[in-house]
Structure formats: C-alpha cells, structure tokens
Amino acid sequence: MSKLRDLAILGGEPAFSDSEKLHVGRPNIGDRASLLKRIDRLLDTRWLSNSGPLEKEFEQRLAEMVGVKHCVVMCNATVALEIAIRALGLTGEVVVPSFTFIATAHAARWQQVTPVFCDIDPRTHNIDPAQVERVLTPRTTGIIGVHVWGRPCDIDGLAEVAGRHDLKLLFDSAHAFGCSYKGRMIGGFGDAEVFSFHATKFFNTFEGGAVVTNNDELANRMRLMKNFGFAGYDEVVSIGINGKMAEVAAAMGLTNLESLDEFIAVNRRNYELYAEGLRGVAGVKLIEYDRGEENNFQYVVTEVDEAAAGLTRDELMRVLLAENVLARRYFYPGCHRMEPYRSDFPDLHLPETEGLAARVLSLPTGQTVTPDAVGLICDIIRAALGRAGEIRGLGAPPEV
Numbered sequence: 001m002s003k004l005r006d007l008a009i010l011g012g013e014p015a016f017s018d019s020e021k022l023h024v025g026r027p028n029i030g031d032r033a034s035l036l037k038r039i040d041r042l043l044d045t046r047w048l049s050n051s052g053p054l055e056k057e058f059e060q061r062l063a064e065m066v067g068v069k070h071c072v073v074m075c076n077a078t079v080a081l082e083i084a085i086r087a088l089g090l091t092g093e094v095v096v097p098s099f100t101f102i103a104t105a106h107a108a109r110w111q112q113v114t115p116v117f118c119d120i121d122p123r124t125h126n127i128d129p130a131q132v133e134r135v136l137t138p139r140t141t142g143i144i145g146v147h148v149w150g151r152p153c154d155i156d157g158l159a160e161v162a163g164r165h166d167l168k169l170l171f172d173s174a175h176a177f178g179c180s181y182k183g184r185m186i187g188g189f190g191d192a193e194v195f196s197f198h199a200t201k202f203f204n205t206f207e208g209g210a211v212v213t214n215n216d217e218l219a220n221r222m223r224l225m226k227n228f229g230f231a232g233y234d235e236v237v238s239i240g241i242n243g244k245m246a247e248v249a250a251a252m253g254l255t256n257l258e259s260l261d262e263f264i265a266v267n268r269r270n271y272e273l274y275a276e277g278l279r280g281v282a283g284v285k286l287i288e289y290d291r292g293e294e295n296n297f298q299y300v301v302t303e304v305d306e307a308a309a310g311l312t313r314d315e316l317m318r319v320l321l322a323e324n325v326l327a328r329r330y331f332y333p334g335c336h337r338m339e340p341y342r343s344d345f346p347d348l349h350l351p352e353t354e355g356l357a358a359r360v361l362s363l364p365t366g367q368t369v370t371p372d373a374v375g376l377i378c379d380i381i382r383a384a385l386g387r388a389g390e391i392r393g394l395g396a397p398p399e400v
C-alpha cells in the first residue's frame with residue numbers, strides 16, 4: 001500500500017499491489033486456537049453432523065441472542081428460505097423486493113411459488129409496503145421482506161398489509177444479524193426470519209444459515225424438513241430435504257460468536273472513517289444507520305450521483321478497480337432484470353429499483369480492511385472526482 005500519487009487509471013501505479021487487493025465481503029475469522037480446539041474435539045468424537053452437540057449449542061446461543069423461542073440452523077440461507085417458504089405453506093405468488101440478492105427470488109421460484117417484484121423506498125433501499133399493496137392478487141399468499149444492508153425494512157407497515165390481507169410474512173434477514181428494530185432484535189418478527197452465515201457475511205459459519213421463529217409448530221415442521229422428514233431412526237413422516245448444518249460449521253459459528261462484538265466494532269470504525277473521509281464529497285453519499293438501534297455496520301454503501309460527481313457509478317468503480325479495490329454494485333441490475341424473471345416479466349418497470357441499482361457502490365470493509373486502507377480509498381475517490389474530466393476523456397474502459 002502506497003500513498004496516492006497518480007491515479008492508476010490515468011497511468012500511475014496502483015495504490016494497492018496485486019497481493020493487497022481489497023474485496024467486499026472478505027471473511028471475518030475469530031480466534032483460530034478456539035476454533036481448532038472445537039474441531040479437534042469433534043474429530044475425536046467423530047460426530048460430524050446430524051444434531052451434534054455443537055449444532056445444538058449454536059442454536060441455543062443464537063436463540064438467546066435474538067430473543068426467540070426457536071432457532072433452526074441449516075446448511076445455508078437459500079435452503080433455509082426454501083424450507084421456511086415450504087413450511088409456511090406458501091403457494092401461488094409471494095411479493096418480494098427486486099432490490100435484493102437473487103436468492104430471495106430463487107428460493108420462492110425453486111418452490112414453485114412465483115416471486116412478484118415490487119418497488120422500494122429509495123430513501124431506505126427497502127421494500128415499500130405501499131408498493132406491496134399495489135401488486136397483490138388473489139393468488140398472493142405471502143410477503144418476503146428484506147432488511148437490505150441490515151437496515152430493517154418497514155416491519156410494522158408490512159405486518160399491517162399482511163394482517164389485512166391474511167398473508168404470511170417472512171423476512172430475509174441475511175444482512176441483519178445483530179441489528180434491531182424499535183429496540184427489539186431482528187429475528188423475532190413476522191412468521192419467521194432467515195439469517196445467512198455465508199463466508200461473505202460479517203458473521204460466518206463458512207456456509208450456513210438459520211430460520212428463527214416463535215412458532216412451535218413451524219419450527220417442528222422445519223426440523224423435520226431439514227432432515228429428510230425423519231421423526232425417528234426408521235420413521236419418515238413427510239417429504240424432506242438435506243438442509244443440515246455440519247458440526248464444523250457450528251464450530252466456526254460458536255467461535256465467531258465469541259468475536260461478534262469485535263467484528264461489529266471494526267465495521268463501525270471503518271464506517272466512521274469512510275464517513276469522515278467522504279465528508280463534503282459532492283456526489284458520493286454514504287448510507288446512514290439509525291444510531292438509536294443495534295447495527296452491524298457490515299456494508300459501506302455509497303450512492304453515486306453522476307450529475308454532482310461528474311462520474312457515473314461504473315466509471316468510479318473502474319477507477320477503484322485499477323487501484324486494486326474491488327468495489328461491488330450490489331444489487332445491480334435488480335432481480336427482475338435477471339433470468340428467469342426478465343423473461344417472465346418482460347414489461348416490468350420498477351423505477352426506484354432501477355435508479356438505485358445504477359447508483360449504488362459497496363466499498364470494502366471488515367477485519368481485512370485497515371484504517372489506512374480506508375483513508376487511501378477515500379483519497380482515490382476524491383482524486384477521481386477532481387479529475388473526472390480526464391477520466392471521462394478516456395472513453396469507455398473495458399467491462400468490469
């Protein structure tokens with residue numbers, strides 16, 4: 001890592017060398033000795049999966065932390081969403097935001113339920129209950145709200161719509177582990193909520209996910225489903241799938257839980273440094289978090305306003321890429337513009353989602369991103385905007 005001299009896109013040396021390349025979603029890893037001790041023990045006992053002691057302990061810890069009756073951990077959040085969708089008996093259509101990771105839509109579609117996309121509130125980036133209401137049909141059986149960037153969506157608004165139309169309410173809370181809404185931890189809302197513990201999330205179990213709920217019967221159904229429908233050694237009572245979490249993943253989860261506060265503190269430190277470094281930069285606006293709530297600060301998301309910045313989001317992304325900073329344009333271009341949904345709904349136009357998808361740029365953060373690196377990234381952004389004319393003059397650089 002060097003001081004910024006000349007922008008790499010304009011012929012200078014990259015600020016970060018190839019080996020220092022920065023990524024969005026580089027995994028956070030807790031105490032190695034503690035993890036290895038757990039792995040040693042699980043190897044000794046040869047209990048590698050199927051309701052092992054680590055899985056049970058991990059589920060208990062999570063349920064306590066979130067303040068829910070049941071936590072059912074699974075192999076990943078996509079399968080957890082599918083199992084929740086199926087266990088809730090969703091059929092026909094479910095309303096989902098298009099501004100989300102594709103798994104939200106795919107999980108429904110994989111269960112033969114049509115995801116019907118609705119637009120967002122551009123201020124919060126989250127599903128807009130008023131827009132939900134507009135796309136309901138007699139076939140609608142549920143709503144899947146997503147807490148994008150960990151900022152809770154309008155839970156009360158969605159609950160009101162769901163209640164009035166007798167719809168199930170599920171939350172894709174993949175981003176929102178450790179966040180709160182009106183003083184209560186995310187996880188206890190709606191019929192159920194789903195967390196992701198994928199490697200790229202700030203808290204990971206290598207791969208993993210969980211459904212949390214206060215509904216006893218639903219939790220039971222999901223426990224059967226995630227283990228082929230087995231109710232006893234030789235007794236299968238319903239159709240199921242293999243959605244189990246491996247013990248080694250639970251070992252990682254328990255270990256990373258011990259460092260959860262530290263992960264959040266690092267994310268928060270980086271977020272504040274970005275906020276400071278980008279203060280007064282016209283055209284690059286950092287999203288804000290409600291300081292009255294718990295936040296995990298895992299995403300440093302900016303909105304690039306071309307008119308004020310002098311550069312498009314994609315141009316700024318290319319500037320950063322040339323410096324070996326891999327910023328990401330989550331969730332471009334929006335689920336409704338990816339297959340199979342683009343073909344399913346060729347005429348669907350979601351102006352707020354499409355506008356936002358053209359503006360957002362997510363910057364690297366987490367354990368692997370140092371304060372100096374954040375400072376340098378902010379310097380690059382400032383320099384890029386200062387030399388916007390020259391960068392634009394380069395014409396269309398290669399596709400990223």
Ligand SMILES: *Cc1c(COP(=O)(O)O)cnc(C)c1O
Nearest residue numbers: 076077078101103174196198209
């Ligand atoms: C990561 C993510 C998922 C999928 O999680 P996996 O554990 O990788 O299956 C689902 N929804 C959203 C919003 C996500 O960000």
